[in-house]
Structures are given as C-alpha cells and as structure tokens.
Amino acid sequence: MNDLKLDGLGKKERLKFKNLSKDREKVMASTPLDNIKVDYNTNEIARSLHPKLQYVKVIDIINESSDVKTFLLAPNEEKGTKKLAYFKAGQYISVRIRIGKCLYKRPYTLSCSPKLALNNRYTITIKRKEEGVVSNHFFNNITVGSSFVVSAPSGTFCYERIRDAKNVIAIAGGSGITPFISMAEAINDQLLNFNLTILYGAKTRKDIIFKEKLDKLSSHEKIKVKYILSEEESDKYETGFIEKETIDPYLVEENSFFVCGPMELYKHINEVLKEYNLAKKFIRTDLFFSEIEVRREENFNVKVITKDKEFNITCNGKETLLSAIEKNGILAPSSCHVGVCGLCRSKLISGKIKTFDSDLRVSDKNLNYIHPCSSFPESDIVIKLPN
Amino acid sequence: MDNSYDAIVIGAGNAGLISALKLVKENKKVLILESNNVPGGMATSFIRGRFEFEASLQAISGYGSSEKPGPLYKLFEKLDIVDKIKFINLTEAFHVYCKEKKEDYVMPFGIQEFINKMNEYVPNSEKAMKKFFILAEEVQKALLFLENDKNVNSQTLLEHFPNFIKVAALSTDKVFKALKMPKKAAEILSTYWVYLGSPTSTLSFVHFASMLLSYIYLGAVVPEKRSHEINTILAEEITKNGGVIKYLSTVQEILFEEGKVSGVRLSDGKDFKSKHILFNGSPTFLYGKMIPKEHVPKEALKLTNSRVLGARGFSIYLGLNQSPEDIGLTDYNYFIYHSLDSNSEFENRSALKNNSCVATVLNNINPHCSPAGTTLITLTSTFFGDAFDSKVTEENYFELKNQIAENMINNFEETTGINIKSYIEEIEIASPVTFARYGGHPEGIIYGYKLTGLDNLLPRTLNKEKENFIPNIRICGGFDAWGNGFSNTYLSGYRAAKQTLLDMKGEEE
Numbered sequence: 101m102n103d104l105k106l107d108g109l110g111k112k113e114r115l116k117f118k119n120l121s122k123d124r125e126k127v128m129a130s131t132p133l134d135n136i137k138v139d140y141n142t143n144e145i146a147r148s149l150h151p152k153l154q155y156v157k158v159i160d161i162i163n164e165s166s167d168v169k170t171f172l173l174a175p176n177e178e179k180g181t182k183k184l185a186y187f188k189a190g191q192y193i194s195v196r197i198r199i200g201k202c203l204y205k206r207p208y209t210l211s212c213s214p215k216l217a218l219n220n221r222y223t224i225t226i227k228r229k230e231e232g233v234v235s236n237h238f239f240n241n242i243t244v245g246s247s248f249v250v251s252a253p254s255g256t257f258c259y260e261r262i263r264d265a266k267n268v269i270a271i272a273g274g275s276g277i278t279p280f281i282s283m284a285e286a287i288n289d290q291l292l293n294f295n296l297t298i299l300y301g302a303k304t305r306k307d308i309i310f311k312e313k314l315d316k317l318s319s320h321e322k323i324k325v326k327y328i329l330s331e332e333e334s335d336k337y338e339t340g341f342i343e344k345e346t347i348d349p350y351l352v353e354e355n356s357f358f359v360c361g362p363m364e365l366y367k368h369i370n371e372v373l374k375e376y377n378l379a380k381k382f383i384r385t386d387l388f389f390s391e392i393e394v395r396r397e398e399n400f401n402v403k404v405i406t407k408d409k410e411f412n413i414t415c416n417g418k419e420t421l422l423s424a425i426e427k428n429g430i431l432a433p434s435s436c437h438v439g440v441c442g443l444c445r446s447k448l449i450s451g452k453i454k455t456f457d458s459d460l461r462v463s464d465k466n467l468n469y470i471h472p473c474s475s476f477p478e479s480d481i482v483i484k485l486p487n
Numbered sequence: 488m489d490n491s492y493d494a495i496v497i498g499a500g501n502a503g504l505i506s507a508l509k510l511v512k513e514n515k516k517v518l519i520l521e522s523n524n525v526p527g528g529m530a531t532s533f534i535r536g537r538f539e540f541e542a543s544l545q546a547i548s549g550y551g552s553s554e555k556p557g558p559l560y561k562l563f564e565k566l567d568i569v570d571k572i573k574f575i576n577l578t579e580a581f582h583v584y585c586k587e588k589k590e591d592y593v594m595p596f597g598i599q600e601f602i603n604k605m606n607e608y609v610p611n612s613e614k615a616m617k618k619f620f621i622l623a624e625e626v627q628k629a630l631l632f633l634e635n636d637k638n639v640n641s642q643t644l645l646e647h648f649p650n651f652i653k654v655a656a657l658s659t660d661k662v663f664k665a666l667k668m669p670k671k672a673a674e675i676l677s678t679y680w681v682y683l684g685s686p687t688s689t690l691s692f693v694h695f696a697s698m699l700l701s702y703i704y705l706g707a708v709v710p711e712k713r714s715h716e717i718n719t720i721l722a723e724e725i726t727k728n729g730g731v732i733k734y735l736s737t738v739q740e741i742l743f744e745e746g747k748v749s750g751v752r753l754s755d756g757k758d759f760k761s762k763h764i765l766f767n768g769s770p771t772f773l774y775g776k777m778i779p780k781e782h783v784p785k786e787a788l789k790l791t792n793s794r795v796l797g798a799r800g801f802s803i804y805l806g807l808n809q810s811p812e813d814i815g816l817t818d819y820n821y822f823i824y825h826s827l828d829s830n831s832e833f834e835n836r837s838a839l840k841n842n843s844c845v846a847t848v849l850n851n852i853n854p855h856c857s858p859a860g861t862t863l864i865t866l867t868s869t870f871f872g873d874a875f876d877s878k879v880t881e882e883n884y885f886e887l888k889n890q891i892a893e894n895m896i897n898n899f900e901e902t903t904g905i906n907i908k909s910y911i912e913e914i915e916i917a918s919p920v921t922f923a924r925y926g927g928h929p930e931g932i933i934y935g936y937k938l939t940g941l942d943n944l945l946p947r948t949l950n951k952e953k954e955n956f957i958p959n960i961r962i963c964g965g966f967d968a969w970g971n972g973f974s975n976t977y978l979s980g981y982r983a984a985k986q987t988l989l990d991m992k993g994e995e996e
C-alpha cells in the first residue's frame with residue numbers, strides 16, 4: 101500500500117490533516133455571533149403560494165341564476181389571513197364548512213382571474229344540488245359577512261404551455277364552466293397565451309352561467325365562445341348536444357381538449373372525440389366522482405380508526421367512505437374529493453371497496469391503501485385514517 | 488392519553504424513519520412527527536395522470552447485493568427489511584455529455600471495466616486510474632476505521648493508512664494533480680460531482696473517492712415500486728413494533744424544562760413529552776427558529792452562520808406517450824453538462840446561466856414502471872447561491888418555472904439530438920419553492936449544507952460529538968456529516984438512533 105507515489109504530497113499535507121479539527125473550530129470561532137438567518141424569499145413564496153389554511157369572509161354574493169351563486173371572498177384579517185394565495189387558472193380551493201358537529205370539506209374551482217388573487221380576492225361559484233349538504237348550506241346560511249376556512253389553491257386541470265397545444269377547445273357543461281371562465285380571464289389579463297374556444301352546453305338559456313362576462317371576453321382575439329342548448333330551441337343558439345360538427349370549425353392542426361362538466365357530458369364527449377383518434381395527451385378532463393355510478397344500495401358497518409379513537413359508523417354503498425366519515429363528525433384530512441390529491445390516503449385493514457381511483461401509487465395498491473374520498477364500500481369495512 | 492415518549496423523531500424522511508425503526512426495535516416508545524401526509528420526506532413519489540414519478544431518487548448507492556453486500560444492504564438486513572423490498576440494478580454507471588465540445592462518454596460499473604473504458608477514451612490514463620482506485624480503497628477503509636474508533640491517534644493512522652493521511656485534507660482537484668490524472672480522465676471521473684453539490688476544487692477528495700468507489704464497485708439500485716414503497720414498509724414496521732407516526736403534524740418548538748430538552752410543541756399547540764429528540768431536518772431552522780433563543784448555545788449560532796447553503800433543487804417530471812425505444816432514449820441516466828469542468832459548470836449554475844441537468848429514464852432499468860408505450864423521464868438540475876431566490880416572486884413564479892423548464896428541455900434535446908417535447912402527456916415542475924415547502928429547508932436546498940473547505944466530510948466527522956451542542960438532540964439526514972443521498976441519510980438515521988441509545992444509557996448510569 102505504501103508504493104503509491106503521490107507527487108508533492110508529504111509533511112505539509114499530513115499536518116493539514118492533523119489540524120482539520122482545530123481549523124474547523126477556528127472557522128467557527130471567527131464567525132460573528134449573529135442571529136441565524138431564517139427568512140428566505142424562496143420559503144416566503146412557498147408559504148404565500150401554499151398556506152396551510154386561509155381564513156376568508158364573504159364580501160359579496162352574486163346571483164348567477166336561480167340555482168347558481170358566486171361568492172366573492174376576501175381575507176379574514178381578524179383571523180390572521182392577510183393575503184390570499186396566487187393560483188393557476190383551473191385550480192380549486194377546498195372549502196371547510198362546519199355544520200353542527202360535522203366538518204365538511206368541498207372542492208370548488210376558483211371562478212375568477214388569477215389576477216384577482218393578487219388583489220386579495222377569490223370567487224367561487226356554487227350550484228345548489230338537491231341533496232347537497234354543503235351547497236344548500238351556502239344557499240341558505242352563508243351571507244355577506246360569513247367567514248370560513250379554505251385550503252391553498254390546488255389541482256392540475258390547468259393549461260401547461262410546454263405540454264398543451266396552442267389551440268384549446270374547452271368543452272363545458274353546466275357549472276363545469278368555472279375553470280374556463282378563469283382561463284379566459286387569465287388570457288384577457290395576459291397571464292396565459294393560447295387560443296381558447298369554449299363550447300358551452302347548457303339545458304336552457306337561463307342555465308348559462310357568466311353569460312355577460314363570456315360575451316365580453318369573446319371580443320378578445322384569442323377567445324371564442326359558443327353556447328349549445330339541449331332543452332330549448334332558440335334562433336340565436338345552436339340546439340342539441342356538442343357534436344363533431346360543433347367542434348370542427350374551431351380546429352387547427354394540433355388541438356388540446358379540456359372537458360369539464362357532469363358525467364353525461366364526459367360520456368357523450370368521449371364518444372365524439374373518438375372520431376378524431378387523438379393521443380391521450382390532447383384530452384384533459386376534470387373528474388366529478390360523485391357522478392359515477394357503481395353503487396350498492398345497502399348499509400355497511402365501518403370501523404374507523406384514528407390515532408386517538410375508534411368509531412363505528414354505517415356507510416351506504418351509494419356514498420363514499422369519506423362522505424360517511426364526515427357526516428358522522430369524524431375529522432379526516434381531505435382536499436380534492438376525486439382520488440387525486442392523496443391527502444385522505446388510509447389503510448384498508450379489512451373489507452372490500454369499489455373505486456375508480458387510478459391515482460394510487462403502485463406500492464399503496466399492493467399494501468392496501470385507499471383514498472376514502474373515492475371509495476364506495478361493498479362489504480363491512482375496517483379503515484385506519486392517516487390522522 | 489399519555490403524551491410522553493422515550494424519543495421523539497421530528498421528520499419522517501429516510502433518516503427519521505430508520506432511526507425510529509432502530510429505536511422501536513430496541514423497545515423504546517417512539518413518536519414520529521411528520522408535517523406531510525406520507526412518510527419519506529423528499530424520497531417520495533407522486534402521480535400525474537397514468538404516471539407515478541419518483542420525486543427525487545435517481546440511484547441508491549452502497550446497497551450492492553446479497554453476494555456483495557454494501558453498508559446499506561447490511562443495515563437493511565439488521566432491521567429485517569431486506570426481503571421486503573425488491574431492488575433493480577442500474578446497468579451502466581453514467582452517460583455524460585459535454586455540450587460545449589460535442590462529446591459524450593458512457594461509463595460502465597466494475598472497477599476494471601471502468602478503468603478499461605477510460606483508457607479507451609483517454610489513452611494512457613490507466614496508470615493514474617489504477618492508483619486512484621487503490622487510493623480510494625485505502626480512503627474507504629480509513630474512514631470506516633475512524634468511524635469505529637474516533638479517538639484513534641494519528642500515529643496508528645499513519646501506520647495503517649499513510650496515503651490517506653496525505654490526502655485527507657485535500658480537495659479532489661489537488662489529489663487528481665498528485666495522481667497525474669490526465670485532464671480529460673479527471674473530468675469524466677468527476678461526472679458525479681453534481682450529486683455531492685460541490686465542484687472538485689472545493690469538494691474533499693476522501694468524500695468524492697469513497698463515494699465513487701462505492702458506486703463503481705457495488706453498482707447502484709432503485710426500488711422496483713418507487714421509494715414510496717420503502718417508506719411505507721418502514722412506516723408499517725415502525726407501527727408494528729409499537730411506534731406512533733403522526734402525519735400533518737408540524738413541530739413548531741422544542742420545549743425545555745430546567746435547561747434540558749423536555750418535548751415538542753406542534754403548530755396547533757399540542758405538546759408531547761420526551762427527553763430525547765432526533766431531528767431529521769436543517770440545523771438552520773432548528774437553532775434559528777425551533778429552539779427558544781435562550782437555549783441556543785453560542786457555538787451553535789456560530790457554526791450555523793459559518794455554513795453555506797448547498798444545492799437548490801429543480802426537477803421536471805415528464806410522462807411521455809411513446810416508448811423509450813421509439814423516442815431513442817437508450818440510457819438510464821444522462822448527465823447533460825455544458826462543460827465537463829465541474830468548477831466552470833458550478834460557476835455557470837450559480838448564475839442560472841446554463842441549462843445543464845441530469846435526465847433519468849426509469850423505464851430503461853424498470854420497464855414496467857409506466858404503461859406500455861410510455862416513458863417516465865425526469866430532468867433534474869441544481870442551482871447555487873441566490874440565483875433562483877433573487878429572481879422569484881409570487882407573481883412571476885409559474886412563468887419563471889416554465890421558462891427554466893423549457894430551456895432545460897430544449898438544452899437536453901439540442902445536446903442529445905433526442906426529441907422529447909412533442910411526446911409530453913404529463914408535466915410537473917418542482918422548483919426550490921416546491922422543495923422549500925415540501926422539505927421545509929431554507930431556500931429549497933436538497934443536499935444540506937455545501938461540502939466545502941472545512942465543512943467537508945472529514946472535519947464534520949471529526950468534530951461531530953463536539954458539535955452536538957444540546958444534549959439529547961441528535962441531528963440526522965442530509966445535514967449530517969455525509970450529506971445527502973439515500974444511503975447516507977439512511978445510515979445517518981441509524982447512527983443517530985445508536986447515539987440516542989447511548990445517551991439514554993448514560994442517563995441510567
């Protein structure tokens with residue numbers, strides 16, 4: 101081992117080694133005794149963009165139609181929220197509403213330009229659903245001055261200029277217009293740069309949300325809007341459903357399709373788009389899981405285990421496990437409610453579930469982890485929540 | 488509810504998980520507090536569309552195999568998890584491109600193979616390369632010796648490891664010179680500098696040589712089902728052995744009673760009691776924010792202030808809608824450099840000037856990691872200094888990320904001649920902001936402090952006990968002596984657990 105010739109290395113280098121420890125101490129000793137720098141721009145931006153929670157209050161309510169309202173939100177400064185996080189057009193916030201002893205969380209797409217967030221305002225647009233606990237609460241109990249908690253903006257139903265075509269066909273049904281109004285506003289505010297054609301299907305004229313806004317936005321050279329009514333005949337509008345003929349006039353060589361709306365719309369559009377033989381990358385959808393049908397109309401016993409307590413509840417095969425957990429006043433982390441964000445990831449100790457969740461990590465699938473937000477029971481269940 | 492524990496582990500990163508597992512196996516009552524909702528810290532995976540991306544893992548070194556077990560294999564064996572996780576071997580060491588000179592080199596695993604290949608690329612490099620590996624072996628042995636016996640005197644070292652003593656305090660460049668390493672060979676050899684986040688003029692030779700030897704001799708692996716599988720199995724083993732893991736739990740403050748560590752307080756106000764804390768995070772925030780000022784020793788302040796923040800991370804995760812063969816991607820890892828000289832490369836990165844990256848194509852070693860006819864490719868770069876920090880604002884954030892990503896993708900395409908852009912089905916971009924949020928480290932650094940000057944491996948190791956400023960708080964993970972990397976952080980966690988066990992024993996006596 102001694103035969104390695106290391107040119108020019110000898111006593112001096114050995115001494116340097118001997119002094120390593122002392123020299124390090126010297127460096128330390130000669131460093132000024134200041135406070136440690138703990139404020140960094142990068143971390144500050146991380147906190148601004150992804151606050152753990154945002155306290156907001158309602159400062160205005162706009163009636164969009166008989167069953168749709170837009171809520172204008174501002175930071176609730178008394179609760180410590182000084183500003184609202186910036187976002188990407190198409191993202192949602194998860195709204196937390198306490199009703200009785202239960203804490204409900206619902207994702208709502210931000211229906212405004214991201215620019216509004218820079219002025220510390222958000223809008224969410226909510227359609228009243230007959231059985232919707234939260235949407236009815238919004239219609240009946242939330243007024244100007246009401247306050248609640250929302251999550252940081254989240255979600256990936258967004259235009260990505262590196263990935264998507266420059267020409268986007270947005271297909272919206274009903275309240276599925278919300279991400280597209282945000283994208284159109286963002287184009288108008290020069291935050292995004294692509295050609296956007298919105299094909300908006302509604303039942304009747306009075307079901308069209310944001311009509312005035314959309315008409316105004318469509319004067320922008322990059323924005324086109326077309327309404328298609330399924331249950332009303334009118335000279336001014338196309339009637340029927342969105343078909344290939346509706347889409348064709350707006351196509352260029354390469355197009356990206358963004359689809360958002362009720363289940364029937366997805367099913368129908370899926371068939372229509374088949375004719376174009378598009379690569380998967382050109383079709384992007386925002387799923388609404390509650391619309392999916394697989395249900396077994398039967399009550400199952402569910403044992404819910406948290407770090408501190410165990411609960412025995414029932415869950416109908418028609419509802420998601422998370423929905424039953426929420427209804428029973430059990431706290432569980434959640435955000436997207438469509439099996440994507442992973443926040444509710446839980447261990448299925450026993451039982452069978454039905455899920456449409458493709459967003460589980462491969463090892464989680466193997467090790468029996470599930471997303472309760474997108475899982476319907478098919479037997480009695482024992483589940484261990486992450487909290 | 489009893490809220491007191493034998494030990495509290497802050498952070499369920501690689502080091503935190505391993506330390507907790509070791510402690511529960513020693514029948515200690517352990518609580519892990521993790522601010523994210525899954526275990527693993529930076530070593531995690533996530534899903535976009537039909538793709539599951541590895542968030543940070545590129546290669547695990549130090550594992551080896553049952554026939555040739557490395558230190559990490561032995562550790563997993565000790566913890567009874569070696570049979571629970573399936574690993575896949577990398578097939579070649581690296582493929583490095585130099586854009587400026589339009590050259591590229593493919594290097595194999597195996598010491599002899601590596602030397603032979605180098606001699607093909609750089610004739611007459613054989614002698615120096617052989618010397619390099621002999622020296623590296625001595626270095627590795629000496630480091631092991633030092634680790635087992637901290638009080639060894641320099642005379643013993645001199646007898647057993649005479650060459651180690653000569654190079655122990657030197658930079659990689661200085662030793663290359665002494666070895667008469669041809670310039671080109673030195674450049675190809677130092678391809679891996681980027682994983683240590685320090686150019687060869689400041690990176691200690693012993694660290695570099697020890698890492699490269701381990702990598703070339705043992706090869707490298709990745710888990711078949713992403714690092715999330717390792718984390719989940721570690722978490723389940725911890726729980727099975729009586730440990731408690733609380734997710735979405737952010738520690739805000741370390742609590743003291745009568746001058747001694749007594750527990751932690753979460754951001755929601757909850758307290759947990761313990762006399763022992765293992766901290767898998769940055770000393771910057773530990774001493775700067777989490778420990779009340781009156782309990783932070785002067786030396787801790789000074790040491791922390793003397794250190795330099797290391798590499799900031801930037802990753803682009805792409806799901807492509809064609810197979811690697813159809814696209815022309817043949818290798819697992821592509822090192823895309825502007826210059827093979829790590830020092831000029833480092834300078835350029837410090838100014839965000841070049842668009843260098845390491846691209847990994849998981850399918851080329853793990854063909855079923857994404858659906859048939861698709862490809863997972865990740866482009867990762869590191870920035871230094873305040874290059875990113877000084878540019879980013881909340882308003883320009885999304886566009887700045889896109890610009891950097893676009894430049895990096897274009898540069899990959901120009902350098903390799905392989906088109907990937909038109910196949911992008913899914914894209915996600917993680918910037919230093921993302922890493923700052925997810926990992927909770929200052930400025931989004933991913934490799935701990937910069938390995939430089941007297942903050943290199945050896946001085947860190949030699950002074951480690953002296954720098955354990957607050958009794959019963961053990962720091963582990965990427966900020967520990969060996970720095971970042973899967974192997975390093977796992978081993979760091981194990982060492983921290985062993986130290987804590989000694990601390991506990993000391994109290995009993």
